[in-house]
Amino acid sequence: MKHVDEYRDGKLARAIAATIAAEADPTRDYAFMEFCGGHTHAISRYGLEDLLPANVRMIHGPGCPVCVLPIGRVDEAIELAKNPDVTLATYADLMRVPGSRGASLIKAKAAGADIRMVYSTLDAIRIAEERPDRQVVFFAIGFETTTPPSAMAVKLAEARGLTNFSIFCNHVLTPSAIRAILEAPKTGGLPPVRIQGFLGPSHVSAIIGTKPYDTFVAEFAQRIVVSGFEPLDVMQSILMLLRQVNEGRTAVENQYIRAVTPEGNRAAQALVDEVFELRDSFEWRGLGAIPHSALRLRERYATFDAERRFAMTPIVASDNPACECGTILIGAKQPADCRLFGTVCTPETPMGSCMVSSEGACAAHWTYGRFRDRARASAGRAAS
Amino acid sequence: MCLAIPAQVREILPDGMARVGLDGVVKEISTALVGDLAVGDYVIVHVGFALSKIDAVEAERTLALLAEAAGAPAEAMA
Amino acid sequence: MSETREPRLRRRRMDVKSGRVDLSHGAGGRASAQLIDEIFRDAFSNAWLDQGNDQAAFDVPLVPGGRMVMATDAHVITPLFFPGGDIGSLAVHGTINDVAVGGAVPLHLAVSFIVEEGFPLADLKRIADSMGRASREAGVPIVTGDTKVVERGKADGVFITTTGIGVLAPGVELSGDRARPGDVVLLSGSIGDHGVAIMASRENLGFETAIVSDSAALHRLTAAMVAAGGTGLKLMRDPTRGGLAATLNEIATQSRVGIRIAEEALPIKAQVVAACELLGLDPLNVANEGKLVAVVEAGAAEAVLAAMRADPLGREAVAIGEVIEDDRSFVQMTTSFGGGRIVDWLTGEQLPRIC
Structure with a gap:
C-alpha cells in the first residue's frame, strides 16, 4: 500500500525511538496528549509505548466521537428507531454503544427495530430512494472529517427531492474540545492537568487546516504538531513535540504535510458551513457541556433535521458515578486507576465512554495494553 | 474516528464519483469534496468519500525527514 | 500516580429473563462463548461436552480400544455463492475439518437442509451438486440427510447443518487444554x-x-x-x-x-x-x-x-x-x-x- 507501508517500517521506528531516547532530557517528564482516537489506536496497535522512554508519557484524549456521544443522545436514537415508520441508518461503530439501562442499537435491532448499518451516507440516501414508504434517518456522528459526507447527503436529498430522508445530527468540533481541556484549570469544571503539547488530528486537519490551532499557541502557549495516523508519523511527531519542549518553543507544526495544508479543504468547509450552524452548547460524554462545540442543521435545511421532523425531546441520562472517564480523558488518571476498569467495565459491557470504542483510552488499554499492568504494579511497589 | 486510507484513482466516473484501488482492492467513492482529480492521483478515503489529495512532493519530503530523524543518533553512536 | 492494581473481572451473567439474542452472540467472540456457557453448557453438561472442543471424542462400546469423534456445524452465509465456494462446499469442508482437527480420520457426513419457500430449485441443485463434489473429492460420503421447508420469510434462502463422524487411531489424544509453556x-x-x-x-x-x-x-x-x-x-x-x-x-x-x-x-x-x-x-x-x-x-x-x-x-x-x-x-x-x-x-x- 503506497503512502501507508512506508510509514509502518519497524526498523525506522526503532531508529527514531533511539533519537527520541537520546534527545529526551532525563531530568524532565514529558506529557503529550494525542487528541485523536486514530493516534491512540496506532500507539496501542503497534506497541509504541514500549518504544518510548519512561519519561515520555502519552495521554489518550477524547478524540473518538463514539466515545464522547452522551448516553442521552444514544437513548434518543434508540427511541427514534422504535418508531414503526423509521428506518435508522447508522455507521456500524454506533451499534454497540450503550445507552441507559444497558440498551443499545444492536439490542433494539434484535427486538425488532429497523436499523441498517451503512458504510457511507450515500448508502443511506440509496435506502431512502429505494424505500419511499419509510422515513430514513441517518444517525450522524463524527468530527470535522465525517461532517462533509453528512452535509453532502443533505444536499443530495434536497436535489433529488427526497422527502423521507433526514439526519439526527451529532457532529462535534475538535478545536472546541481542545479548548475545553486547556481551559479546565481556569474554569474549575475539570481537574487541572499538565499537558506540554498535542498531537493534532490527521484527517480533521485535512478538512479544517492547521490555522484553527494557532490560537492555542497565542492564548495558552501550547504546542501542536498535526500528525498522520501511521505509526512512524506518530513517532516523528512525538520527536517534534519533544524538540519544541527542549528548545523552549511553542508552535503549531505540521508533520502530515502530504495531506494537510494551513487552509484545509475549502470546498468541504464551505459545504459544511452552508448546511450546518453552531449549537450554543453540546454535552460531551466524560467532559460535560462544552459551548459552541457541535453542529446542527441550519433553518434552511430544517426539513432534513430529524430532531425537528420527529419533534424529538432531549433525554438526560448520566454515567455511572464511579466512572473515571472524565479524569482519564484529560490525563489526570489512567485507565487502570478506575475501580470499574476490567471489573464490571469491559468492551463487552462498557460503563463509561472510554471503554466504548476500541479507540477509547480504556478500551485501547484493555484490548492491547493491559499485559503491562502487572509489571507496572510491581515496579510501583518496588519504588515505594 | 476518521479511519481513512490512501488509495489511487483508477478511473474517473460521472457524477463526481471515481474508482480507486488499494493493493488490488477496488472501490467506488465520491470525489465531490476534492475537485479535480486525474487517474494516478492518491486520495485519502473516509466513509466512501475522498477527503483530500496526497501531495507526492510533500510525501517524499516527509520520508526524507523520517530518514533524517532515524539517522541522527546512528551517526552519533558510530 | 496511584499503584496499578489488577482488575478481577466480574462477568455479569446474561439477562435470560428479558434479554434477547443479538448478532454479537453469533460472531464467535466473548458473547458467543457466554451464550454457549450459560445457555447450552448449563443445560447439556457432560464429560464430553465439557472438554470444550469443536468436536467430542468418545470410546466406542463393545469395541475394545475403539474411539471415535463427532462434530456438527450449522451453516448460514450471505451470499450463498461466493468466490472460492458456496454454502454447500463450505458445509462439507467445515464439518470434515472439525472432525479432522480432533486428530480423527473423517468417515461419514449427515446433512439437513432448512429451505425457505420460494427458493429456486436451480440454486438448490447447484448447492447439492457442489456438496456432492466436495464430499467425493474428500472421500467422505454424505450418508444420510433431512429436508424441511419453512414459509417465506422464516429463513434466508437455505440453511445447512452437517454432522460428521470419524475414527481415532490408538494413542491420538488431542485437546484444547493440552498446550504447555515451551510448546x-x-x-x-x-x-x-x-x-x-x-x-x-x-x-x-x-x-x-x-x-x-x-x-x-x-x-x-x-x-x-x-x-x-x-x-x-x-x-x-x-x-x-x-x-x-x-x-x-x-x-x-x-x-x-x-x-x-x-x-x-x-x-x-x-x-x-x-x-x-x-x-x-x-x-x-x-x-x-x-x-x-x-x-x-x-x-x-x-x-x-x-x-x-x-x-x-x-x-x-x-x-x-x-x-x-x-x-x-x-x-x-x-x-x-x-x-x-x-x-x-x-x-x-x-x-x-x-x-
Whole structure:
C-alpha cells in the first residue's frame, strides 16, 4: 500500500525511538496528549509505548466521537428507531454503544427495530430512494472529517427531492474540545492537568487546516504538531513535540504535510458551513457541556433535521458515578486507576465512554495494553 | 474516528464519483469534496468519500525527514 | 500516580429473563462463548461436552480400544455463492475439518437442509451438486440427510447443518487444554482470505478484490501432521469465525497458559490487509475456512512443520509463536515495531468501522 507501508517500517521506528531516547532530557517528564482516537489506536496497535522512554508519557484524549456521544443522545436514537415508520441508518461503530439501562442499537435491532448499518451516507440516501414508504434517518456522528459526507447527503436529498430522508445530527468540533481541556484549570469544571503539547488530528486537519490551532499557541502557549495516523508519523511527531519542549518553543507544526495544508479543504468547509450552524452548547460524554462545540442543521435545511421532523425531546441520562472517564480523558488518571476498569467495565459491557470504542483510552488499554499492568504494579511497589 | 486510507484513482466516473484501488482492492467513492482529480492521483478515503489529495512532493519530503530523524543518533553512536 | 492494581473481572451473567439474542452472540467472540456457557453448557453438561472442543471424542462400546469423534456445524452465509465456494462446499469442508482437527480420520457426513419457500430449485441443485463434489473429492460420503421447508420469510434462502463422524487411531489424544509453556504454535497458511472474500461479495460494502475463500477439507493435512507429530502434537484447531485471535484465546483459556506470537511471522495477503484497512477490521479477527493452528512440543515442531509444508494446503505453514506461562491466559503479540500488544477476542460482531 503506497503512502501507508512506508510509514509502518519497524526498523525506522526503532531508529527514531533511539533519537527520541537520546534527545529526551532525563531530568524532565514529558506529557503529550494525542487528541485523536486514530493516534491512540496506532500507539496501542503497534506497541509504541514500549518504544518510548519512561519519561515520555502519552495521554489518550477524547478524540473518538463514539466515545464522547452522551448516553442521552444514544437513548434518543434508540427511541427514534422504535418508531414503526423509521428506518435508522447508522455507521456500524454506533451499534454497540450503550445507552441507559444497558440498551443499545444492536439490542433494539434484535427486538425488532429497523436499523441498517451503512458504510457511507450515500448508502443511506440509496435506502431512502429505494424505500419511499419509510422515513430514513441517518444517525450522524463524527468530527470535522465525517461532517462533509453528512452535509453532502443533505444536499443530495434536497436535489433529488427526497422527502423521507433526514439526519439526527451529532457532529462535534475538535478545536472546541481542545479548548475545553486547556481551559479546565481556569474554569474549575475539570481537574487541572499538565499537558506540554498535542498531537493534532490527521484527517480533521485535512478538512479544517492547521490555522484553527494557532490560537492555542497565542492564548495558552501550547504546542501542536498535526500528525498522520501511521505509526512512524506518530513517532516523528512525538520527536517534534519533544524538540519544541527542549528548545523552549511553542508552535503549531505540521508533520502530515502530504495531506494537510494551513487552509484545509475549502470546498468541504464551505459545504459544511452552508448546511450546518453552531449549537450554543453540546454535552460531551466524560467532559460535560462544552459551548459552541457541535453542529446542527441550519433553518434552511430544517426539513432534513430529524430532531425537528420527529419533534424529538432531549433525554438526560448520566454515567455511572464511579466512572473515571472524565479524569482519564484529560490525563489526570489512567485507565487502570478506575475501580470499574476490567471489573464490571469491559468492551463487552462498557460503563463509561472510554471503554466504548476500541479507540477509547480504556478500551485501547484493555484490548492491547493491559499485559503491562502487572509489571507496572510491581515496579510501583518496588519504588515505594 | 476518521479511519481513512490512501488509495489511487483508477478511473474517473460521472457524477463526481471515481474508482480507486488499494493493493488490488477496488472501490467506488465520491470525489465531490476534492475537485479535480486525474487517474494516478492518491486520495485519502473516509466513509466512501475522498477527503483530500496526497501531495507526492510533500510525501517524499516527509520520508526524507523520517530518514533524517532515524539517522541522527546512528551517526552519533558510530 | 496511584499503584496499578489488577482488575478481577466480574462477568455479569446474561439477562435470560428479558434479554434477547443479538448478532454479537453469533460472531464467535466473548458473547458467543457466554451464550454457549450459560445457555447450552448449563443445560447439556457432560464429560464430553465439557472438554470444550469443536468436536467430542468418545470410546466406542463393545469395541475394545475403539474411539471415535463427532462434530456438527450449522451453516448460514450471505451470499450463498461466493468466490472460492458456496454454502454447500463450505458445509462439507467445515464439518470434515472439525472432525479432522480432533486428530480423527473423517468417515461419514449427515446433512439437513432448512429451505425457505420460494427458493429456486436451480440454486438448490447447484448447492447439492457442489456438496456432492466436495464430499467425493474428500472421500467422505454424505450418508444420510433431512429436508424441511419453512414459509417465506422464516429463513434466508437455505440453511445447512452437517454432522460428521470419524475414527481415532490408538494413542491420538488431542485437546484444547493440552498446550504447555515451551510448546510451539504453528499456522498452516495465510489468514483472513475467507472473511474478506465473503465481505467483498456483499453488495452493500461495495468493494472488489481477487481474493477467493480458502474453504478446503483439511483431513489429509491433519493426517500427515498426526503421523509426523506423534505424541508431540498436542492440539489442532481451525480458526473460523472470530479468526486466529479467537482460536488462540480459546486455547490459552482452555489450557490456562499464555501465548506469544510474532506479528512479522503472520502470513497475510496484501489484498486482505488492504481490504481490512478500508473496512477498519483486524485480519486477526477475520474468518478462515481452510486453515488450522497446531500446538506442538518444541522437539516435534520441525517434523510437523515439514509434514505440513509437504501438503498442498500447508505449503505456507509457519511457526508463529510459542506457549508461555501466564495465569491470566493473555495472548500477546510482538508487533513489527518490536513493541507488545494483546491479541484479544473480537468484541461484538465484526462490522465495518469508520473510526
